[in-house]
Amino acid sequence: MPLIKGTALEVKVHMQMNLKSVSLLVIVLSLLFGAEISLADIVGSVEAQGLSFISQDYENTQSSNFGFFGASLKSEKSESDAFKLNLTGMYAVGTPVLSYLNVREIYFSFKMDDSSQIHIGRKTNIWSNVDDRWNLGFFQPQFRWNSLNPENQGLTGVFWEKKKKNLGFLFYGSPLFIPDQGPGYDLKNGQFESNNPWFVSPPQNILFQNQILPIDYKIENPNISDVVFQPNFGVQLVYGEKKGLFADVSAMYKPSHQVALGYKGVLVTDRVKITILPKTYYENLVAADLGYKDDWGAIDLSVLYLRPKSPEFDSTYNVPVIFESTSVGPHVKLNATDEISFEANGLFTSGEDLIEQGPDANPSRQTLTTKFIYRTAYEVAAQYKDIFKNKFKLSTQLIWRQAEKNNLKILKSRNQIDLKGPWKFAFDVILVDTSDAATSISYYRNLDQVWIGASYDF
Numbered sequence: 001m002p003l004i005k006g007t008a009l010e011v012k013v014h015m016q017m018n019l020k021s022v023s024l025l026v027i028v029l030s031l032l033f034g035a036e037i038s039l040a041d042i043v044g045s046v047e048a049q050g051l052s053f054i055s056q057d058y059e060n061t062q063s064s065n066f067g068f069f070g071a072s073l074k075s076e077k078s079e080s081d082a083f084k085l086n087l088t089g090m091y092a093v094g095t096p097v098l099s100y101l102n103v104r105e106i107y108f109s110f111k112m113d114d115s116s117q118i119h120i121g122r123k124t125n126i127w128s129n130v131d132d133r134w135n136l137g138f139f140q141p142q143f144r145w146n147s148l149n150p151e152n153q154g155l156t157g158v159f160w161e162k163k164k165k166n167l168g169f170l171f172y173g174s175p176l177f178i179p180d181q182g183p184g185y186d187l188k189n190g191q192f193e194s195n196n197p198w199f200v201s202p203p204q205n206i207l208f209q210n211q212i213l214p215i216d217y218k219i220e221n222p223n224i225s226d227v228v229f230q231p232n233f234g235v236q237l238v239y240g241e242k243k244g245l246f247a248d249v250s251a252m253y254k255p256s257h258q259v260a261l262g263y264k265g266v267l268v269t270d271r272v273k274i275t276i277l278p279k280t281y282y283e284n285l286v287a288a289d290l291g292y293k294d295d296w297g298a299i300d301l302s303v304l305y306l307r308p309k310s311p312e313f314d315s316t317y318n319v320p321v322i323f324e325s326t327s328v329g330p331h332v333k334l335n336a337t338d339e340i341s342f343e344a345n346g347l348f349t350s351g352e353d354l355i356e357q358g359p360d361a362n363p364s365r366q367t368l369t370t371k372f373i374y375r376t377a378y379e380v381a382a383q384y385k386d387i388f389k390n391k392f393k394l395s396t397q398l399i400w401r402q403a404e405k406n407n408l409k410i411l412k413s414r415n416q417i418d419l420k421g422p423w424k425f426a427f428d429v430i431l432v433d434t435s436d437a438a439t440s441i442s443y444y445r446n447l448d449q450v451w452i453g454a455s456y457d458f
Contacts, residue, residue, distance in 0.1 A: 042076075043074050046458070047090070049067070050452045053446075058446045060447075074087075084106075086105040087105075105123055107154070115163055116160065119159040127236060140257070141178055144182040147444065148432065148449075156178055168237070169236070171235050173232075199443075214271050218276070222278060235251055244294070260311035261277070284309075291331075297335045297341070298333045306327070308322045341383050347378075381400070391420065394417055397412075397414040409432070412429070414426075426451065428453075
């Protein structure tokens, strides 16, 4: 059987389920609470972006230049606001498969008393520092439209939050589940089309009985109701204030945001038919953070334990076997001045690698399902922010990330000029280097990219 890149194939299953579920959530919340929404607390903006892939060896798509137009709505952060919203929608000119709607947050808050409140909807929270900083996607779903710039999205349900002095408690429960949202692709007549720079098509031919035969792919998408209506819940205890010692402990039982993908192949006349079946599976998460913060910066250590429940497939399928793991993330931040800061992060994950079992499983191939993008990695970052003559704000950030096992190196430069209403201009550069060997992140190769953007607030 051929090598099938799991990260690429599972993303459309994620995106289809995510967009339909989120769209339903937006409509329901708007109908139920639309009369209570105050637009005065929401900042809107229209945006235009240009993307260019600058590597000489780039060949993922016919064109290396793309244009985007869209808008975003974001609530101002205020404890007194009853409604909070954070969403962005972008349309890709001439390439609809790149268009997206990213609903990061949409929820209502109801104050119960001076120390507790209830949130209903989709809300982000830092359940674990190592999960949040490395975008592991264990506690919360990820927006992976651009695989080199993942972003946390909120869980969807009911949050009961209680805070008193330096102690806090958060309980989350929901009958709803929404997986990761990734980049899309087009599958027509069993063939993948090359129109998304973040999707690399799997092999279109296979050597079978000394003959090279074409492959037809088919994805058995599950019913949305079978995926969305999955109960999940979690709790978090928090200790600490703005300065000094802080600690938190989180636990959650939920479906994995990265679905498991089983597959099987059948020879039909002179073609090989490969069927891919996605399934959700549950996992237990326990995380703890301990650290100290002050005006000079912060230092902390984060630990996250994952124990998955094996997904169930028919015996004719090749299926993933996912093992328990422990991730450790040390972090240091130094505020050199009011304008300049430095950070260093580490990620160390122990536990067996994901494998596949089944009639066609082969340990020499990359697995179809992807759980960890990298297991050992380091990151250093520098940031500068300043306001010049009270007229515009300059923000620039430089990030270097390196993963050991997969030999991945990423350099990011993010720059923004805020004219303090209503115009903002952005210029970002991402440079990538990977090894020549086939790994779970091989599709990152030659994705060096430059972004230019402008937005207007209203």
